[in-house]
Amino acid sequence: SQTIHQWPATLVQPVGSPLSLECTVEGTSNPNLYWYRQAAGRGLQLLFYSVGIGQISSEVPQNLSASRPQDRQFILSSKKLLLSDSGFYLCAWSVRTASNEKLFFGSGTQLSVL
Amino acid sequence: SQELEQSPQSLIVQEGKNLTINCTSSKTLYGLYWYKQKYGEGLIFLMMLQKGGEEKSHEKITAKLDEKKQQSSLHITASQPSHAGIYLCGAADYGGSQGNLIFGKGTKLSVKP
Numbered sequence: 001s002q003t004i005h006q007w008p009a010t011l012v013q014p015v016g017s018p019l020s021l022e023c024t025v026e027g028t029s030n031p032n033l034y035w036y037r038q039a040a041g042r043g044l045q046l047l048f049y050s051v052g053i054g055q056i057s058s059e060v061p062q063n064l065s066a067s068r069p070q071d072r073q074f075i076l077s078s079k080k081l082l083l084s085d086s087g088f089y090l091c092a093w094s095v096r097t098a099s100n101e102k103l104f105f106g107s108g109t110q111l112s113v114l
Numbered sequence: 115s116q117e118l119e120q121s122p123q124s125l126i127v128q129e130g131k132n133l134t135i136n137c138t139s140s141k142t143l144y145g146l147y148w149y150k151q152k153y154g155e156g157l158i159f160l161m162m163l164q165k166g167g168e169e170k171s172h173e174k175i176t177a178k179l180d181e182k183k184q185q186s187s188l189h190i191t192a193s194q195p196s197h198a199g200i201y202l203c204g205a206a207d208y209g210g211s212q213g214n215l216i217f218g219k220g221t222k223l224s225v226k227p
Contacts, residue, residue, distance in 0.1 A: 006156075042219065043202075043217055043218060043219035043220060044157075044202060044204075044217035044220075046215075046216070088154070090156055090157065092157075102147065102159060102162060103147075103157075103159070103204070103215055104159065105149075105156035105157040105158075106156050107155055107156040108154065108155060108156050110154060
């Protein structure tokens with residue numbers, strides 16, 4: 001069966017420090033991969049998605065970047081964190097069919113930038 | 115772009131009571147997904163609806179997509195503390211790229227024992 005792993009679960013970082021969040025999927029190949037951010041009172045916002053190795057699409061301009069070095073690995077990064085980067089980050093994967101797309105989510109990373 | 119509005123934003127019910135959460139879309143829904151999230155955790159898939167008038171049930175949770183396919187309701191019968199959490203509706207935004215899901219802001223449900 002497919003599983004998704006996301007780490008770390010919580011992270012406290014000072015402003016200006018770098019960030020690296022990692023997400024890996026097991027049990028499937030060539031999944032679509034996503035990074036979402038959930039900020040208080042603002043719902044779930046799609047940040048990046050990837051349909052294949054090295055293919056990254058950004059939905060919103062921001063201080064973050066994403067990379068997909070391997071088929072089932074998705075990394076969210078920043079060179080210098082801002083206070084506004086605080087939030088709950090969720091990685092997700094999907095296998096798209098002709099009629100629907102169902103997302104499966106990781107357990108999330110709570111990022112606090114101080 | 116498509117937007118989803120959920121109501122109410124939060125809900126406190128007594129254990130055993132029924133409740134309904136609504137999700138209204140600004141555009142026609144091509145696929146409506148309901149997820150549940152416990153605080154600080156990932157989202158758990160509940161149900162997906164695609165056809166107007168479609169209704170699905172899982173244990174004591176029932177979701178329906180209205181005929182015009184712009185609104186969905188999630189109904190919980192005889193609520194229990196285990197139902198507490200944040201319920202999010204998601205929709206396939208075919209106006210955007212790759213048909214990625216967009217989400218409402220969620221409804222926070224608390225069940226008082």
